[in-house]
Amino acid sequence: MRIKLFIVTLFFMAFGVLFASDFRECLTKEQREWLASHPTIMYTGDPNHLPYEAFDEKGFHKGMVSDYLDIIEQKLKIKINRVPSASWLNVVQRSKEYQVDMFSDYTNDKEFEDSHILTKGFIKSPVVIVKQKRDFQPFISDLSELKKESIAVGKAYAFLKPIFEKYPSLNYIEVGTVEDVLKGVSVGKYDTAFVSLNIATYNITRHGLRNLQIVGKSDFDMELGFQIVKENAIFADILNRTFESITQEEHQSISNRWASAEAKKYMHYKYLLMLSAAVAFLILLYFIRSYELKKKIKKSTSELSKLLKTFDEHVIASETDLEGNITYASEAFCKINGYTREEFLGKSHSMIKNPDNEPQVYKELWDTIKAGKVWQGLVKNRRKDGSFYWVDTVITQNYDESGRVSGYMAIRHEATAKIELKEFSVNLEKIVQNRTDELYTLSSQQKAIFDSATIGILLLENRIIKQVNNQACKMFGYTEEELIGGTTRAICESDAVYEKVRDYYEIIREGKIASWEQNIIRKDGTFFIAKVSLKAKDYKNPLVGVVATIDDITLEHKALADMQEAKKIAEESTKAKSQFLANMSHEIRTPMSAIIGMAYLVLETDLSIKQRSYIQKIENAAKNLLGIINDVLDFSKIEAKKMTLEHKEFRLENIFETLLDMFIFKMDEKNLNMLFNIGQNVPSSLIGDSLKLSQVLINLVSNAVKFTSSGEIIISVKVAKIKKESVRLEFEVKDSGIGLSKEQIKGLFTPFHQADGSITRTYGGTGLGLSISKYLVEMMGGTIGVESEMGMGSRFYFSVKMDLSDKNKTILKHNMPRKLSSSSNLHTGGKYSDYENIANSIGGAKILLVEDNVQNQEIATELLNKVGIEVVVANNGKEALEKIDERDFDGVLMDCQMPVMDGYEATRVIREKKGFQTIPIIAMTANNTQSDKEQCFNAGMNDFVAKPIDVKNFYNVLMKWITPKIPTNVLKADLKNDMKIGIDKLKIYGVSLDKALLRVAKDEKILFGMLKRFSSSQKDGMSEVSQALKNERLQDAKREVHTLKGLCGNIEAVSLFESLQKLECELNTEILNRDLVESMITNIDEELQKVVDSINENLMIFDKSLEINHEKKVIDVDSQELKREFYILSDFFKNFDSEAIESAQNLAFNLRDFVPKEEIEHMLKASSSFDFEEANRILQKLAKDFGIDDL
Template identity: 35%
Template sequence: MRLLRRLFRQFVKALRGTPEARAEFMPQWTILIIALSIIGVGILAFSVWQRGVIERQEQERLKALVHILDANIAQNLEASSQTLDNLRADFPQWRTVEDRYRARKRMEALAAAIPGIRTIFALDRFGNVIATNRKELEHQNFAYREYFQTPRDKKIDQLYLSRPFRTITGIYSMNVTKPVFDANGNFDGIVSATLDPDFFKTQLHSVLLTEDMWSSIAHGDGIIFLTLPDRPELSGKNIDVPGSFFTRHRDSGLRTSVMTGTVYATGEERMMAQQTVSPVSSIIDRPMAVAVSRDLPAIYAAWTRNTGVLAVVYALLALLSSSLLLFYQRRQMRHLIERRRMEKLVRIREHDLSAILNAIPSMVGYWDKRLHNRFGNHAYSDWFGITPEQMKGKHIREVIGERLFEMNRPFIDAALGGEQQNFEREIPLPDGSEVRYSLASYIPDWDGDKVIGFYVLVTDITEVKKAQIAAATANLAKSQFLANMSHEIRTPMNAIIGLSELLSRTQLDARQSDYVRKIVGASKSLLNILNDILDYSKIEGGYVELEAIEFRLHSVLTGVRDLFSLTAEQKGLRFVVDVDGDMPPVLFGDPLRLGQVLNNLVGNAIKFTERGGVHLRARCKERNDQTATIEFSVSDTGIGISPDEQRKLFQSFSQADSSTTRRYGGTGLGLAISRRLVQLMQSDIELVSNTGQGSVFRFTVKLPVGERSESVETPTGRTLQGRHVLIVEDNEINRQILDELLCDMGLFVDTATNGFEAIALVEESGKRYEAVLMDLRMPLMDGLEATRRLRREHTADRLPVIAITATANEKERQECLDAGMNAVVMKPFEVAEIRSVLERVMHAGSLAEYHESELYQEIELPGFHLDRALQRLGGNRKALLSLLQLFAEQYAGASDTLRRLCEPGRHNELVEFVHTLKGVAGNLAATDLFEAASKLEALLKADQEYDISELDGALQRALVAVAALPK
């Protein structure tokens, strides 16, 4: 009681205390009261629910027990009914003494066989016993008994259950009776069986599982027959009164019912399950009812104990929690006083900090987790044209505006996620007068392991940014100038080299040959320098994009070996190219740029090595079905590079030191270009070197694995011989290349220049092609539309269509497949590729073996890789020369055409012309022309500004080079 008084005084003190104390303590008491109320309601609800569960469980158990009683007693009544039916059939025969003797023996056997029957007898129409299993009942008259009178009066053929009565032998029992009718349907007597009460007591006892449990049987008129535990005063009591369990069960019409309340016969509070019992196959006039019940206090005894325990626990919980709150609030009062003192000190320090932050030019602020402002210095608020007081408490969206908020939202979310954010932003002033540049940092504010907000630090870097933009503009102008100048110088240099090569093939004396050789050597050196400058300017200007085409790494490495073998041999160096045996034969990537990097690294290694050797190695570090990770390394035994010199090695226009430049020459761009190219391949060049100990340059690239086979091209196509194919190509050179290529394979070839001609040839009577090679871009009808029309009549298996295109992108490839084409071949194509695709779509077998034929004398042509063109033509030098001459004739006036197509309104014609020129250049291996056409086509398709001068120059150089070939 003393503790309760103290709690009450503390509660009153909280009510009468200072406003600050009330604000601090009243919510705590309120929360405690609400919490205790919720717990109390929860305990009450749990108790009610638990009582319901107990009630339902007990109801189900009582119903199960009463079902057992019903099943056993109903089975006994069914057996009794069938026994009476059997006896009734023999009733007319029991007239003589001898017949009655046999009947008595039969009844004795039946009574002994059926446990629920005590006595069996037959009465004539006057109530006299004519047959029985008990001798003492012979010659008796029972016409006064109810079990005789009721069947006699009702004259209905059914099973009759008599009310409980006491027999002449003193047994309290009931009879089941069936009437007997003569041939005319008149009442002739009864057959009856007296039920054995001991049997029914056994059944009642079998369901008594607890001491408080009762079971009973009552007649259908409400007269109690038996009860267990045995209570003689209840036997014969009539319970058919309004409101009794028996009456409510009978009136419900249900076969089984469970009720709770006061038992009429005893006045006790019980739960009772009742069930009406009747035989399955017989109709009974007044079926008996069985019941099983339990004392209600016994049922809920455990629940009552548990509820009491919960009530005590709840009271102790309320007392304990109130006591703890009392002690807590006493300590809290002391902390409150200390907090007032600390708050005053914090206000002083905040004032000092605010003065410092307001004095710095950068914008500083703080936003809580709900993105409401808690602080902003004057520079921050002035930026948005409001005061710090106006900004405080506002949501960040209200302060910085919807557009800027959405721009910064990813950084805000990341900062609240615990990651510091640093970024630059262009921010227009609120009045729109100027765009300022800022460097912003969002710094998470951690409270333990949780972020509760973030700090903002924004610095105006407009002037710095303007200086960077000016520098970048100047650098871009420099790169563009270098690219233009290198290109202009490179054109006459190519002419000098080409003319010198032609001059060297004429009759010259030794002195003249020496001069020409030196001119060619010096020109190539100068051209290499100019190429480096041009490549660097392209890379620096962002004009270089890597290709993604299939290539053979072996071919790239062979090219490097062939290029430097002679140089290494002349210097007395060993030059070894080493390739892993597990290397995929075909890869996806840019073989030209990969070869450029390797050429530069190997060239440097040979240049700076005086003795020993150079080792180029390609090692497959990791490989699966889709990709291969390949490490390239170039090691030498040369002069080596010191750690200090390595730091500036990859810088543009620089070498290890000035003495290196004087001794070995070079622009210092090679490694810078190589490193940029390797970075475009998502890698970087590593260097391990020491002065006098040689160097190792290493880089690793991850490339997709190609799907082409390793089979070598065969010069003849015996497996395709005699087959008919159709070439659909509008360009004469490309058409001639394919024509001669397929004829060399033994195919019969027809040609068409557009889709209309192709469809007409295919549909021509008596002509059946086994494959169609279809260009995509053609006048009148393109390849896609032509294929769609062919597919209306010809399936892909019956008439395969192979797309021939110069556009290497996935979108166009998918369009080809969607149109119904079987395969796609990219220009420039290889003989093996065309053969492989034809064999696949035409279901032709490949040759088992091929020995490579000797090629004709090597031809060199500036701007061309004629070895590739020869390879595509199966080594047919005559066909190559013919195609080159045809190219020179067909495109002699192409420069004028190119300039005319630049006029307004002819954009699409220009795109088609450039696309066709690119395909021709690819097939002829005119690499410079192909690259220039590809670049211009990309600009035209992207609707960007373009200049035809590079393509025009490449075209003119190609025509001049072809014109110098021998006829």
């Protein structure tokens, strides 16, 4: 039965082909209608491109393309008029001017894609390599082998573009025609040619170029198709279907017709050989016919079985008996419906019947097939899952062996997509009509808006007015008819203005709106000021369409001019007021600064109790007056609205430390305590105006200190609200002072207001501080207020908004709230009483000093020894890790930049050690930026001391963090009798000795040693930097500059310090400007030599003076006391104790007349350089000379 079904199916297919012998019947109705309305097609092609096509002298078209056009005419029953062309450029011109409907072109040509549609290719030929014939010419398979040869190619042949793109480095030479290309290779003008195989064989034979041969084949093909005008896109689809209907024999026939004579000859021999082989094969078949026949029958049976299986799997077919019960269902039929074959057999087709089908369809179907006819039609079926699909169905009769109808067979083709497309087309037509109606309505509305607009609107093309609204006509004084068709020159003041407008077209080419102001000339010659705006319809080509708007802003200009004049008068008035206040404040501040400065200097001298009381009163009165002047000046800035906010990163704890520094003495006088209460989640790193925030806090704390006679002042801060990038902080200053009544609180934040007159008489002040604070708080996005009761103290509170830094940490995590003792500050001046207070606080502590520079080691050691601190020195981070385990230290002073291991890495390693998580580690570095501080904190350091060392800050930080395990209050014996040698009277070039003395707490002995060591060790400092850069050791150069900068800061060589700071910045840039760096090094070295020479010249005067004043206790060389000095010094050396330096100097003084001078100097140099191992070796050698062998 399935074989019979298959044979019947083949019969219908053959019947269909015969029925469609008129090819046009294979086309859609729409395609046939288009052909009927276009019986003649205009065509042109390349006039000289054989064997593909050409036009002869009489305009006759010939070639392979012409043969294909003949087939197209025959199949489609149309006429193709072939219009002769003079050249390929002539073809291009005619196509762009739409003089022809189609022309031949390469299928990869993109030049016409905006205006034409390319059909599929109908001629295809591989691109081959042609060269002169040579003996042993190798076959070329890779085009890159031709990179040294000249390659001739046809001009403007698009099929070669893929080769150009893949092999861009080859030497291509464009030549006019293919004939020129091949002849050029033949005569040796070019080495090689790239052409298609058809062109090569045809032209080599035609022109007798017998010295040429095809030597290789590329991976690229030349393929010809037809370019069809886009509005005839349907014709392109028709041609594609036509190409599919052309048989292989027809293609071969055309190809053979235009093959060369030699190719034809070759083909004749080929066919002869094939015929001979066929005869031989038939003879062979004759002898083995019986065997092969059986084999073929077996094979045919297998193939038929495969065909039947394929039919079953892919053809939607079914059979029924005469009652309509299903007797066969193909696999494809079961699959599309979702049922198994077993579920179908014996059932009727009603199980897939869709109720949407009209009953008339089924009546017509049964009437047709019962009448012995074939029924064909569209039916909508329902799948098992309830979904539906359409099929194009053909139903015919099945016959038994006697010729009677035994049932019916249905073959279906799924047509769902076709039906949906048809429905979509109907809906699309409705949508298009609706959109057309909407566009018409919208156009009418836009026209109404256009004419009713209150600004002038012009539509321009190439600067010619195409449309103008009513308002523009009124503005210009012209009628619409007068404006349309003219240029905008009529409304421009001059030709220059008209030409200037061209510049704005460059802006609108970028897709932007160009706006400017200019004078517009009316028809009567008057003008008005207008704001003109231009916007291109298509920014790629603005000349084709621009919208211009004209807005009369004459009145706005006049109002603006009036406002500017009024503003100018007001600013001049404010400026005069501000200038007066500034001048007055300056005139008062200058003598006040002198009064305060002189009072300070007098207080430093020996005074009687009465004199000191008078001078202190003068100093306090002057400071109060200066504070009043500062308040008045700030208030004048506020009134002039010249108060601005900075936006910089800062640390909140620095502000609290400043508050403590400012008020600690006053609080000590009044026996007050200051407490800080900082919320756990308060961020440390903020971005805002730290000075303004400090000013508010200073004003509030100043009032709290002023009005509190006993008790404490608590400064609190907590987070009110935090976001991803900002935080709102709430501050509070609470005191236990006199308090305020409700009446006194009223108006407290208004300028020049105080609680009452008695306040001014008793405590002083201007009444501006709180009003200024209120203004500053509001500038920072917050509010301020107060709560108070008489006799119960006051609570001032305010909030501010700050941005968050990326480097946030919670501050003051330990022991919060914590009291910062008033004893943690000292008065700069180096008096003995100050050192005694410090020694009482931190004396007896053991400190590990980690510092690679000898001078910095000496300064820090001297300052620490002065207050009774024991010092152990490590020269780098690696030594620090070794020594920190040897002693029980109370703290670490850590330099940041050192060789071997820097301070950051050493700190991180120390923090990882068991038992060292809480030991205070204080950074020491010459880099004092916020980012440097953050780097220290991130490494695990507790605090920061800047170099050059500020004595006051140095001791303050130590007292803040260091707590001796075994405290002592014993100062060094010589503190009360500091040596005075008059070093401050020297005049050293580039060095500020007054400031340098303050850095060492006015210890002339320390400063003398610093200067002497600087001159001896740093003379060649810049040479070392130059050598490091020359050897590409940039990090070494940075470290040398950083170290020298710190040393210059220690001795207050200000100019050198600043120059080295600039050089350090330059060395840290991403791209090093070596010329600039070398120039800077040269200048710095010249300055350094002047400083060093000046130090040497000045210090020579003091060598003898020091010897005279350096009184030492003379010890008998044979005494037990001398031996004791040896033992003590050896212990100092072994324990790396900084006391070794002074002890070595004492021993050297006693041995000066008994041992060689060179050995003494060697030991002193080693000890002063903290090379205690070398110093101890020399000491042991000297001890043996005195009979001491057990050191």
